[in-house]
Amino acid sequence: MKTRFSEINLIKELSSPRYQNLHRHFVPKTFANKALMFGPRHDDNLVYLVERGNVRVYLAMEDREFTLSILNPGDIYATHTSAYNSAMGEVRILTMETMKFYSFLAEYPELSKIVIAVLGGILKQSFAIIDSLSFKDIRKRLAEFILFQSEGCLPDAGGAITVPLGMTMEQIAAIVGSTRQTVSTILNDMIREGVVQKTERGIFIIPNIRHLRNFE
Numbered sequence: 001m002k003t004r005f006s007e008i009n010l011i012k013e014l015s016s017p018r019y020q021n022l023h024r025h026f027v028p029k030t031f032a033n034k035a036l037m038f039g040p041r042h043d044d045n046l047v048y049l050v051e052r053g054n055v056r057v058y059l060a061m062e063d064r065e066f067t068l069s070i071l072n073p074g075d076i077y078a079t080h081t082s083a084y085n086s087a088m089g090e091v092r093i094l095t096m097e098t099m100k101f102y103s104f105l106a107e108y109p110e111l112s113k114i115v116i117a118v119l120g121g122i123l124k125q126s127f128a129i130i131d132s133l134s135f136k137d138i139r140k141r142l143a144e145f146i147l148f149q150s151e152g153c154l155p156d157a158g159g160a161i162t163v164p165l166g167m168t169m170e171q172i173a174a175i176v177g178s179t180r181q182t183v184s185t186i187l188n189d190m191i192r193e194g195v196v197q198k199t200e201r202g203i204f205i206i207p208n209i210r211h212l213r214n215f216e
Protein backbone atom coordinates (compact mmCIF):
# COMPACT_ATOMS: atom_id res chain seq x y z
CA MET A 1 0.00 0.00 0.00
CA LYS A 2 1.40 3.44 -0.89
CA THR A 3 2.36 5.87 1.86
CA ARG A 4 0.02 8.78 2.07
CA PHE A 5 1.43 12.17 1.20
CA SER A 6 -0.95 13.93 3.56
CA GLU A 7 -0.07 13.04 7.11
CA ILE A 8 -3.55 13.17 8.69
CA ASN A 9 -5.55 10.02 9.09
CA LEU A 10 -9.00 11.46 8.64
CA ILE A 11 -10.82 8.15 9.05
CA LYS A 12 -9.28 7.66 12.50
CA GLU A 13 -9.91 11.24 13.58
CA LEU A 14 -13.36 11.70 12.13
CA SER A 15 -15.15 10.77 15.34
CA SER A 16 -13.08 13.23 17.41
CA PRO A 17 -14.78 16.48 18.54
CA ARG A 18 -12.81 18.55 16.00
CA TYR A 19 -14.59 16.85 13.11
CA GLN A 20 -18.05 16.59 14.68
CA ASN A 21 -19.56 19.26 12.44
CA LEU A 22 -18.09 17.74 9.27
CA HIS A 23 -18.88 14.16 10.26
CA ARG A 24 -22.61 14.69 10.72
CA HIS A 25 -22.98 16.05 7.17
CA PHE A 26 -21.57 12.93 5.52
CA VAL A 27 -23.95 10.38 4.04
CA PRO A 28 -22.54 6.84 4.04
CA LYS A 29 -22.89 4.52 1.04
CA THR A 30 -21.69 0.95 0.63
CA PHE A 31 -20.82 -0.97 -2.52
CA ALA A 32 -20.21 -4.64 -3.18
CA ASN A 33 -16.91 -5.89 -4.58
CA LYS A 34 -16.47 -4.90 -8.26
CA ALA A 35 -19.55 -2.64 -8.28
CA LEU A 36 -19.40 0.32 -10.63
CA MET A 37 -19.85 3.07 -8.05
CA PHE A 38 -19.93 6.09 -10.36
CA GLY A 39 -19.64 6.52 -14.11
CA PRO A 40 -18.36 9.64 -15.85
CA ARG A 41 -20.26 12.75 -14.77
CA HIS A 42 -22.62 10.98 -12.45
CA ASP A 43 -26.00 12.66 -11.94
CA ASP A 44 -25.33 13.57 -8.30
CA ASN A 45 -22.46 15.99 -7.80
CA LEU A 46 -20.75 14.49 -4.77
CA VAL A 47 -17.39 14.53 -3.08
CA TYR A 48 -16.60 11.39 -1.14
CA LEU A 49 -14.17 10.14 1.47
CA VAL A 50 -13.15 6.47 1.26
CA GLU A 51 -13.83 4.94 4.65
CA ARG A 52 -13.23 1.25 3.89
CA GLY A 53 -11.90 -0.71 0.94
CA ASN A 54 -10.22 0.52 -2.22
CA VAL A 55 -11.64 2.32 -5.23
CA ARG A 56 -10.21 2.07 -8.71
CA VAL A 57 -10.44 5.32 -10.69
CA TYR A 58 -10.03 4.72 -14.41
CA LEU A 59 -10.75 6.03 -17.89
CA ALA A 60 -12.38 3.61 -20.33
CA MET A 61 -12.08 4.18 -24.06
CA GLU A 62 -13.31 1.72 -26.66
CA ASP A 63 -11.72 -1.54 -25.50
CA ARG A 64 -9.05 0.01 -23.27
CA GLU A 65 -8.87 1.08 -19.66
CA PHE A 66 -6.33 3.38 -18.06
CA THR A 67 -6.12 3.26 -14.27
CA LEU A 68 -5.52 6.73 -12.85
CA SER A 69 -5.52 5.84 -9.16
CA ILE A 70 -6.30 3.20 -6.57
CA LEU A 71 -7.88 5.15 -3.71
CA ASN A 72 -7.17 4.06 -0.15
CA PRO A 73 -9.16 4.69 3.02
CA GLY A 74 -8.78 8.39 3.85
CA ASP A 75 -8.55 9.49 0.20
CA ILE A 76 -11.05 11.95 -1.24
CA TYR A 77 -12.52 11.91 -4.72
CA ALA A 78 -15.52 13.32 -6.58
CA THR A 79 -18.26 12.15 -8.94
CA HIS A 80 -18.05 15.09 -11.38
CA THR A 81 -15.05 13.77 -13.35
CA SER A 82 -14.75 11.82 -16.60
CA ALA A 83 -13.42 8.76 -14.77
CA TYR A 84 -15.16 5.55 -13.74
CA ASN A 85 -15.00 4.64 -10.05
CA SER A 86 -15.31 0.97 -9.14
CA ALA A 87 -15.14 -0.95 -5.88
CA MET A 88 -12.18 -3.19 -5.12
CA GLY A 89 -13.52 -5.34 -2.33
CA GLU A 90 -16.43 -4.16 -0.23
CA VAL A 91 -16.33 -0.38 -0.11
CA ARG A 92 -17.85 2.13 2.27
CA ILE A 93 -17.67 5.81 1.47
CA LEU A 94 -18.88 8.99 3.12
CA THR A 95 -20.44 11.33 0.59
CA MET A 96 -21.26 15.00 0.63
CA GLU A 97 -22.73 17.34 -1.94
CA THR A 98 -19.80 19.09 -3.68
CA MET A 99 -20.72 22.67 -2.78
CA LYS A 100 -21.30 21.72 0.85
CA PHE A 101 -17.84 20.10 0.91
CA TYR A 102 -16.44 23.28 -0.63
CA SER A 103 -17.89 25.35 2.20
CA PHE A 104 -16.07 23.12 4.73
CA LEU A 105 -12.63 23.69 3.19
CA ALA A 106 -12.08 26.96 5.06
CA GLU A 107 -12.98 25.34 8.38
CA TYR A 108 -10.86 22.20 7.73
CA PRO A 109 -7.96 23.26 5.48
CA GLU A 110 -6.34 19.84 5.92
CA LEU A 111 -9.02 18.47 3.57
CA SER A 112 -7.36 20.39 0.72
CA LYS A 113 -4.09 18.60 1.45
CA ILE A 114 -5.77 15.25 0.90
CA VAL A 115 -7.41 16.45 -2.34
CA ILE A 116 -4.08 17.80 -3.62
CA ALA A 117 -2.29 14.53 -2.76
CA VAL A 118 -4.94 12.49 -4.61
CA LEU A 119 -4.99 14.81 -7.64
CA GLY A 120 -1.17 14.89 -7.65
CA GLY A 121 -1.10 11.09 -7.85
CA ILE A 122 -3.60 11.17 -10.70
CA LEU A 123 -1.57 13.79 -12.55
CA LYS A 124 1.59 11.69 -12.18
CA GLN A 125 -0.20 8.64 -13.53
CA SER A 126 -1.70 10.71 -16.39
CA PHE A 127 1.80 11.89 -17.40
CA ALA A 128 3.00 8.28 -17.45
CA ILE A 129 0.03 7.27 -19.63
CA ILE A 130 0.62 10.15 -22.09
CA ASP A 131 4.29 9.21 -22.23
CA SER A 132 3.64 5.56 -23.01
CA LEU A 133 0.91 6.35 -25.55
CA SER A 134 3.05 8.84 -27.45
CA PHE A 135 6.03 6.47 -27.35
CA LYS A 136 3.87 3.71 -28.80
CA ASP A 137 2.66 6.08 -31.46
CA ILE A 138 6.24 6.97 -32.43
CA ARG A 139 7.17 3.27 -32.73
CA LYS A 140 4.29 2.86 -35.17
CA ARG A 141 5.17 6.06 -37.06
CA LEU A 142 8.81 5.03 -37.42
CA ALA A 143 7.79 1.61 -38.78
CA GLU A 144 5.41 3.32 -41.21
CA PHE A 145 8.13 5.72 -42.31
CA ILE A 146 10.55 2.86 -43.11
CA LEU A 147 7.74 1.02 -44.91
CA PHE A 148 7.00 4.13 -46.95
CA GLN A 149 10.68 4.49 -47.86
CA SER A 150 10.78 0.84 -48.92
CA GLU A 151 8.09 1.34 -51.55
CA GLY A 152 9.72 0.92 -54.95
CA CYS A 153 12.66 -1.10 -53.53
CA LEU A 154 12.58 -4.60 -55.00
CA PRO A 155 12.85 -7.64 -52.70
CA ASP A 156 15.70 -10.11 -53.27
CA ALA A 157 15.09 -13.82 -53.90
CA GLY A 158 14.54 -14.43 -50.15
CA GLY A 159 12.02 -11.56 -49.85
CA ALA A 160 14.42 -9.18 -48.04
CA ILE A 161 14.22 -5.52 -49.04
CA THR A 162 17.19 -3.15 -48.90
CA VAL A 163 16.17 0.40 -48.06
CA PRO A 164 18.73 3.16 -48.51
CA LEU A 165 17.30 5.70 -46.06
CA GLY A 166 20.43 7.87 -46.33
CA MET A 167 19.38 10.08 -43.42
CA THR A 168 20.76 10.92 -40.03
CA MET A 169 18.87 10.04 -36.84
CA GLU A 170 18.09 13.75 -36.41
CA GLN A 171 16.50 13.91 -39.85
CA ILE A 172 14.42 10.78 -39.23
CA ALA A 173 13.41 12.11 -35.80
CA ALA A 174 12.24 15.38 -37.33
CA ILE A 175 10.11 13.48 -39.87
CA VAL A 176 8.39 11.23 -37.33
CA GLY A 177 8.06 14.04 -34.78
CA SER A 178 10.40 12.74 -32.09
CA THR A 179 13.91 13.07 -30.71
CA ARG A 180 17.16 11.50 -31.93
CA GLN A 181 17.42 9.51 -28.68
CA THR A 182 13.92 8.05 -28.97
CA VAL A 183 14.35 7.12 -32.65
CA SER A 184 17.68 5.52 -31.85
CA THR A 185 16.13 3.49 -28.98
CA ILE A 186 13.27 2.29 -31.18
CA LEU A 187 15.60 1.40 -34.08
CA ASN A 188 17.72 -0.63 -31.66
CA ASP A 189 14.52 -2.43 -30.52
CA MET A 190 13.71 -3.15 -34.18
CA ILE A 191 17.21 -4.52 -34.78
CA ARG A 192 17.09 -6.63 -31.61
CA GLU A 193 13.72 -8.05 -32.60
CA GLY A 194 15.02 -8.80 -36.13
CA VAL A 195 12.45 -6.52 -37.73
CA VAL A 196 15.21 -4.59 -39.52
CA GLN A 197 18.93 -5.08 -39.98
CA LYS A 198 21.49 -2.35 -40.31
CA THR A 199 24.27 -2.81 -42.84
CA GLU A 200 26.18 0.37 -43.38
CA ARG A 201 25.38 3.97 -42.53
CA GLY A 202 21.85 4.86 -43.57
CA ILE A 203 21.12 1.50 -45.24
CA PHE A 204 18.60 -0.88 -43.68
CA ILE A 205 17.38 -4.32 -44.66
CA ILE A 206 13.84 -5.48 -44.00
CA PRO A 207 14.10 -9.29 -43.83
CA ASN A 208 10.32 -9.79 -43.69
CA ILE A 209 8.02 -6.89 -44.48
CA ARG A 210 5.13 -8.46 -42.55
CA HIS A 211 7.10 -8.23 -39.29
CA LEU A 212 7.71 -4.53 -39.88
CA ARG A 213 4.01 -3.97 -40.66
CA ASN A 214 3.08 -5.68 -37.37
CA PHE A 215 5.69 -3.82 -35.30
CA GLU A 216 4.15 -1.78 -32.49
Ligand code: HEM
Pocket residue numbers: 047076077078080081082083098099101102105115118119
Ligand atom coordinates in the same frame (compact mmCIF):
# COMPACT_ATOMS: atom_id res chain seq x y z
C1 HEM B 1 -14.36 21.31 -3.17
C2 HEM B 1 -15.37 21.15 -3.93
C3 HEM B 1 -15.22 21.04 -5.42
C4 HEM B 1 -15.68 21.92 -6.34
C5 HEM B 1 -16.44 23.20 -6.08
C6 HEM B 1 -15.31 21.39 -7.64
C7 HEM B 1 -15.62 21.97 -8.83
C8 HEM B 1 -15.25 21.51 -10.07
C9 HEM B 1 -15.63 22.10 -11.34
C10 HEM B 1 -16.50 23.34 -11.50
C11 HEM B 1 -15.07 21.36 -12.31
C12 HEM B 1 -15.20 21.57 -13.82
C13 HEM B 1 -16.33 20.67 -14.28
C14 HEM B 1 -16.57 20.72 -15.76
O1 HEM B 1 -15.62 20.69 -16.55
O2 HEM B 1 -17.74 20.69 -16.14
C15 HEM B 1 -14.32 20.30 -11.67
C16 HEM B 1 -13.61 19.34 -12.35
C17 HEM B 1 -12.90 18.35 -11.74
N1 HEM B 1 -12.84 18.07 -10.40
FE1 HEM B 1 -13.74 19.15 -8.95
N2 HEM B 1 -14.63 20.22 -7.49
C18 HEM B 1 -14.52 19.97 -6.15
C19 HEM B 1 -13.91 18.91 -5.55
C20 HEM B 1 -13.18 17.97 -6.21
C21 HEM B 1 -12.50 16.86 -5.56
C22 HEM B 1 -12.53 16.58 -4.08
C23 HEM B 1 -11.89 16.16 -6.55
C24 HEM B 1 -11.04 14.94 -6.44
C25 HEM B 1 -10.20 14.70 -5.49
C26 HEM B 1 -12.18 16.81 -7.81
C27 HEM B 1 -11.73 16.37 -9.02
C28 HEM B 1 -12.04 16.99 -10.21
C29 HEM B 1 -11.54 16.51 -11.50
C30 HEM B 1 -10.61 15.32 -11.74
C31 HEM B 1 -12.10 17.36 -12.46
C32 HEM B 1 -11.89 17.27 -13.97
C33 HEM B 1 -13.15 16.68 -14.57
C34 HEM B 1 -12.97 15.97 -15.89
O3 HEM B 1 -12.63 14.80 -15.88
O4 HEM B 1 -13.16 16.61 -16.92
N3 HEM B 1 -12.98 17.89 -7.55
N4 HEM B 1 -14.46 20.41 -10.31
